[in-house]
Amino acid sequence: MSDCIFCKIAAGEIPAQKVFEDDSVIAFKDLSPKAPVHVLIVPKKHVQSVAHFTADDKDLAAHIFVDVVPKLATELGVADGGFRLVMNTGDDGGQTVNHLHVHLLGGRKMTWPPG
16 A cells, blocks of 8 residues: 555565565564564555455465564563563554554563453
8 A cells, every 4th residue: 555654664665673584574663662672574565454364365374473573572581571562453442554464562561451
């Protein structure tokens, strides 16, 4: 989608503080961090939200959660102490960019409820 900010970041049209990139995913520091470690993990393929994943996206979903999340948590130093993953979906879920993204937050004790 040409007007999607995350598609533009993935295409290199908008700069971001990248912490990881491969053929299908980009991860970068959040511009407004809510924890000492706060990165966004974004598929390069435009998927509006987790509610819009299809059977064709199984490999992408597995790659994000099996390969990328553990790797980043380890590299960013939060794997041992723990971290939080957040996926906001739709207006009521707090999604502000209509491109699927996973927030990886860590580096401090997380509280509940989150908000």
